[in-house]
Amino acid sequence: MRLTINGKSHEVDVDPTTPLLWVIREQVGLTGTKYGCGIAQCGACTVHVNGVPMRSCSVPVSAVGDGKITTIEGLASGKVLHKVQKAWIDHDVPQCGYCQSGMIMAVAALLKAKPKPTDADIDASITNICRCGTFQQVREAIHAAAKAA
C-alpha cells in the first residue's frame, strides 16, 4: 500500500484495517501524532487528509486511498513554522504538550476554513481534550494566529 505523507511517498505493508494513526507512528515512524483514546474522543491523533482534519486513530488506512496526509511534522514549510506553531510559541501554550500536536492540527484546519474565527467558531470546532487545561492560551494563540494571517 502506498501513502503520501507530508509530500513524501511511503510504501507500507500492513493489514488494511490498521488505523492510520498506527501506520503513521509505527510504519512511517512519525511519532508527533499521538495516541490518546483510540475512539476519536480526544483528538490527540488529529492529522489532515487533503486538508481536512481527521482523527487518525479511527480511520482505517485503507480508507485514505491516495489522499494527501499532513502530520504535525509536515505543518511547517521547511524551517518556516506555520503561523499556528509560531503563535503557540509566542503564547507559551503547551504544558505537558502531549495533546498539542492534535490541537495545533485542528486549529490549522480551522483557520484554513475560517481565517478569522470568533470565540463561538472556536468553541464549535476545537473539541480536543487537554488534561493540563491549556485552553486559555489556546484561545489567545488562535486569535493571534488569525491576526498574523
Added chain:
Amino acid sequence: MTAIAKFNRRSFLVSSAALGGGLALGLRLPPFGPAVVRAADGSPEITVWVAIRPDNTTLIRAVRAEMGQGTITGLAQLIAEELDCDWSKVEIEYPTPGQSVARKRAWGEFSTGGSRGVRQSNEYVRKGGAAARMMLVQAAANEWKVPASECTASNSVITHKPSGRKTTYGKVAEAAARLEQPKDVPLKDPKTWKIAGKPLKRLDTAKKVNGTMVYGTDLKLPGMLNAAIKDCPVFGGKVKSFDAARVGGMRGVKKVVQVGDSGVAVIADTWWNAKTALEQLPIVWDEGVSAKVSSADIAEVLKAGLDAEQAFVGNQAGGDVKAALAGAAKRIEAVYAYPFQNHACMEPMNATVRYTPDKCELWGPTQNGEGAFAQVLEASGLAADKVDVHNVMLGGGFGRRGTYPDDYVRQAVLIAKQMPGTPVKMIWSREEDMAHGRYHPVMQCKLVGGLDASGNLAALHMRLSGQSILAAVRPEVVQAQKGRDPLSFQGVFESGEHSFSYTVPNLLIDHAMRNTHVPPGFWRGVNINQNAVFIECFMDELAEAAGQDALEFRRKLMAKHPRNLGVLNAVAERIGWSKPAPSGVYRGLAHLHCFDSFVAAACEISVKDGNKVKVHRIVAATDPGYAVNPAQIERQVAGSFVYGLSALFFQECTVKDGRIEQTNFHQYNSMRIAQMPKVETILMPTGGTVWGGIGEPTICVAAPAVLNAFYRATGKR
C-alpha cells in the same frame, strides 16, 4: 511539613543510600587532580546543579520530573538567578537515579508530587547556583591574580572592576571545577531577582509544537518490540489460564507472556499488532474475593463509618464538641460523598525496558525516578550498579506516575525479562488505563455544626469515612501514626502545611478509615479535593442557617488566619461580592490552606433546565509566599480549574462486579474549550520563610465554589 516529609522515604535502597548522602552541597570536590566530574558531553561540572560548556552554554541539571507543570523551567530560573548566567544559553540535563545513587544521592530528592518540585528544593538548588558563581569568579580572580571581591559576574561574563578585564564562564569553567566548593553560600534577596520571579517562557516549548518532543510512547530503540497488556479487570484477581496458541500465528506476534500473577501481555513487532492479538487472546481469570463488589456495597461500608465509635483524630483544637453540639441553639447536619476518579493522563501508562542478566534499563515517564529505580531493581533482581532509569517527558502526570506497588514499571520489567536482550516497549491502551488507575480515594463526610443564639459557629464535628491512600501506598507511615493517615486531613489538619483555616471554639475532625479493594492514588490535590468540598459547602450551609452572608460568616472565624483571609477577600472583591450578581447569575466562593499555599476562588454561574451549568467567571487567588514564574503559575492555576471542574461535572468511576465500569473518554469526559471560561488569576505572594506549592492547591477550590453557586441558583446540593 511533617506529613509530607515523612512519606518521601521509599525503598530500602534509596533510604539506605540517603544515610551516606545528604543534600547536594555535601559533595566536596578535591582541590586538585583529575577529579573533575563531567557532564554527558564532557563539560566540567562546577556543582552538581551546574556544568558549563566551553562555548559558555550553561547546562542546568534537573532531577524533578517535568509533566507540564513548568517545574524544570522554574528551578532553572532559580539556579540561573544565583549563577548570574546568560538565560538565553541555558540547557537542561537530566542525571539518572543510577548516577545519583552512585554519588550518594548527590541530587537529592527526585520525587515530584505534593507540589514540592520548587518549594522543597529551592534552597539547595539556589545554593548550587550561587556556589558555582562563586567558584567561577574565584577561578577568574586566580587567573588574574586579583581578589575575587574585586570581580563581578553577570550574564555569564566575569569582570574585574578596577582593570575592566573580562572573561566568560566558559573560559574559566575547567579551573573552577577544580576549586573546593565554598561552605558559606549567601543567597540573593528575592527582591533583587532578575531571572527568577519573572514571567519567562518555558524552556521546552519548541519541540512540543513540531512533533519532535519524545514521550515514553514515542521511544525507539534498535531491535525494539512492542507489548500490549491486560491485567485482571477485578482488582486483586489473578490469571487462571490463557491460550497463547490461539494468537501465536497472528500478524507480527512474537510471544505471549504472563506478567506477575495477574497480567498477560502479547509481544509483537508493532503495538497495534500486539493489541489486536491481545483482544483475540482467550484469558480465564480467577477474579478473587472482590468479584461481586459494587459501588453501592462500598457506599454502605463508608456510610457505617460516619457514626462509628472508632476514628482517628486529625484536629481537636479544643473544647468539648459533643457537649457544645448538645447545647447549641441550632444544630445543622449534612452528609457529602466524593467518588473514585481516574487521573486520565493524556498519555497512557507505558515504559520501555531492555533486560540482560548484566544490565536492566528502563526508559519511561515517571514522577519519581528513584522510586522507579527501586522497582526496577526489585523486579529485575539485579544489583544497583546494573540498573538505571532514564526519564522522558511525561504526557501528563497529576500524581498517577508516582510510585505504586505492582504498577506499570514492574510490568515492563517482567515482560522484558522474558525477552532478554530485546528492548520491549509496553503501552497500556486507554481502556487498560481506565481499568487500572490509582484512583482518587472514595470518601463520605458527615458534618454537624452548632450555632449559638447569635448565629456564631460554636461547635463543629467533621467525620470523614473512607479510603486512605497511605494505608495502601506507604503503610509504614500509617503504622508509625498508630493507624492514622495524616494525609486524610489535608486542608483541615491541626497544624502544618495543610492546616485548617478557621477557628472554632469546639472542634473535632476525625476519620473512620474504610479501605476498599480499589487501589487509591495521589490524584492532583490528593485529599484537599474532597475536604475542601466538605468544609466549604458546609460553611455555606451554616451561614444560611445563621441567616448570614457566606463571606461575612467565614470572616468571623478567620481572624487568626490572615493569609486565608487575604486571598478570600481578594476574590470576593474581584468578583464583586458586595454588589448584586447580574440577573440569572449566581455566585459562590471557597478557600483553603494546603501545600503551604493559601488559595481562594469565586465564580459566577447560571443554570438552565435544572442542571445545565454554565460557568461565566472564575476568579482565583493564590498566595504561595514566593512566585518563581508568574506566567507559569497563571497557567497552572487556570489548568487546575479545568482538571477540577472536569472532575466535578463529568468524572466518576463506578464499580460493578469488582471492576471499574468506565472504559474511555466517552464515559469519562473532560472539559473542552467551549466549557471553560477565562480564569482571572490573582497572584499575591506575601513572602515569609515558607515557600508554598503551585501545581495542586487551587484545584480544590474549583468544585466547592461552583457547588455553592449551584445551590444559590437551584436550592440543591
